Amino acid sequence: EDEDDDELEVLDSAGITLVCPITSKEMTEPVKSVVCGHTYDKEAMLFLIGRADAGRNKAKAAKCPVVGCGRSVGVNDLQPDRVVKRVLEQAARKRKRDEEDGSVKQDDEDDDAEML
Numbered sequence: 001e002d003e004d005d006d007e008l009e010v011l012d013s014a015g016i017t018l019v020c021p022i023t024s025k026e027m028t029e030p031v032k033s034v035v036c037g038h039t040y041d042k043e044a045m046l047f048l049i050g051r052a053d054a055g056r057n058k059a060k061a062a063k064c065p066v067v068g069c070g071r072s073v074g075v076n077d078l079q080p081d082r083v084v085k086r087v088l089e090q091a092a093r094k095r096k097r098d099e100e101d102g103s104v105k106q107d108d109e110d111d112d113a114e115m116l
Contacts (some may be wrong), residue, residue, distance in 0.1 A: 018088055020044055036064050036067040036071040039081045049075055073098050080116075 020027045020041035029042040049062045061074040 016084060016087060017092060018089060019083065021067075022048060027084065027088060030081040030083075030088065032077040032081040033064060033071070033073045033077050034079055035077045036066070036069050038064055038066045038069060039084050040065070042078070046075065049073070060073050078080070 017039075020030075021038070022040055022044040025041070027039070027041040030039050031042045031045060032039045045062070049060050050066065051062070061072045061077075063070045064073050067084050
């Protein structure tokens with residue numbers, strides 16, 4: 001358990017973000033652009049690529065939405081970001097543990113109140 005916490009802190013300090021630059025929400029299925037190295041939520045980036053080239057007969061691509069990048073990213077330029085996926089899974093486990101710890105403390109407080 002503590003190992004997950006330590007690894008999350010190291011990755012957080014390394015600047016790994018779990019938030020999609022398109023949706024501003026935590027990613028669920030992170031994919032990385034092989035063109036520029038930026039990571040996005042797969043569904044959001046596929047939507048952006050599809051919207052950028054709707055009705056065109058060329059390879060679908062969109063500009064990278066990360067501020068200052070703007071490189072052209074297509075569907076074939078996306079690959080699963082396993083590092084971010086692992087960090088997301090660790091963060092979810094940590095949240096679950098914290099919630100379980102919080103509910104145990106809450107139950108203890110309720111028991112104390114009933115005794116009074």
